[in-house]
Amino acid sequence: MVRPCGRRALLFEVTSAAEVAAIVSAVRAAELAEVTELVPAARTVLVEVAPGAALDRVRDAVRTADPESGSSGTGTVHTIPVTYDGADLDLVARTAGISRDEVVELHSGAEYTVDFCGFAPGFGYLSGLPEPLRQPRLESSRTAVPAGSVGIADVYSCVYPRRSPGGWRLIGRAAVAPEVLFDPGAERPTLFTPGDRVRFEAR
Numbered sequence: 001m002v003r004p005c006g007r008r009a010l011l012f013e014v015t016s017a018a019e020v021a022a023i024v025s026a027v028r029a030a031e032l033a034e035v036t037e038l039v040p041a042a043r044t045v046l047v048e049v050a051p052g053a054a055l056d057r058v059r060d061a062v063r064t065a066d067p068e069s070g071s072s073g074t075g076t077v078h079t080i081p082v083t084y085d086g087a088d089l090d091l092v093a094r095t096a097g098i099s100r101d102e103v104v105e106l107h108s109g110a111e112y113t114v115d116f117c118g119f120a121p122g123f124g125y126l127s128g129l130p131e132p133l134r135q136p137r138l139e140s141s142r143t144a145v146p147a148g149s150v151g152i153a154d155v156y157s158c159v160y161p162r163r164s165p166g167g168w169r170l171i172g173r174a175a176v177a178p179e180v181l182f183d184p185g186a187e188r189p190t191l192f193t194p195g196d197r198v199r200f201e202a203r
Contacts, residue, residue: 001013002059002062005046005048008048008049008050008051008053008055009037009046009047009048009049009055010046010047010055010058010059011044011045011046012044012045012046012047012062013043013044014043014044014045015043016043016067017042017043017115017127017155018067018068019065019067020040020041020042020043020044020045020115020116021040021067021113021115021195022065022066022067023040023045023062023065024038024040024045024194024195025065025195026061026062026064026065026066027045027047027058027061027062028195029061029064030057030060030061030064032049032057032058032061034049034050034053034054034057034058035047035048035049035058036048036049036050039116040115040116040194041116041118042115042116042125047062075114075193075194075195075196075197076193076196076197077196077197077198077199078191078192078196078197078198078199079198079199079200079201080150080159080174080175080176080198080199080200080201081174081175081176081200081201081203082108082150082172082173082174082175082200082201082202082203083172083173083175083203084100084103084104084107084108084171084172084202084203085172085173086149086150086151086169086170086171086172086173087170088138088151088169088170088171089103089170089171089172091169092133092135092152092169092171095135096132096133096135097132098132103133103171104171104202106130106132106133107129107130107133107150107152107157107171107172107200108199108200108201108202109130110128110129110130110199110200111128111197111198111199112126112127112128112129112157112197112198112199112200113126113127113128113195113196113197113198114126114192114193114194114195114196114197114198115127115156115194116194117190117192117193117194120160120161120162120164120182121161121162121182121184121189121190122161122162122181122182122189122190122191122192123158123160123161124158124159124190124191124192124194124196124198125156125158126156126157126158126159126192126198127155127156128157129152129155129156129157133152133157134152134154134155135152135153135154135169136153136154137153137154137167137168137169138167138168138169140167141165141166141167142165142166142167143165144163144164144165145160145163145164145165145166145168145170146160146163146173147160147161147162147163147178147181148160148173148174148175148176148178148181149166149170149172149173149174150170150171150172150173150174150200151166151168151169151170151171152168152169152171153167153168153169157200159174159176159181161178161181161182161190161191162178162181162182172200174200175203176191
């Protein structure tokens, strides 16, 4: 479904992360100079154009989107060193019916794509979590999760960019300074951008 958002934007509502990724890829591939904002979320993509620009070429680009292409992220590749000693590592292993070492092997052996960012500045939702690790959030959220914590929830993994409340299952700590994950004063404030790829390296 396509919904107009004022005169300068379209909101595309879809049913899967694959469709979101396909729309983002199609719009980027079209290299439309008039596009000023491209904002993916879990099941929507907002595309905004410059004042006075038409939206027709955006619609044409999105028509070429192919969710079946299996395209993964095409942006920057980030390798994040992780110490796997999270508070919920045993819970994740027990829920999956595997050992702690197998949790580490599965999590660090996958490649993830930054589907979208939200919740907090610099917080990326990383798809690609192996099936045995796809588990619900904690029943009760923590009031404070340390910056750099690596978590899992549902089909995603994440790295907390700053100390904040959170209910994801924590499996480790990233060896990345918080200001690398999010620095509002930097030219590029966030490490992760939708379309980037992420690999975790066990330390």
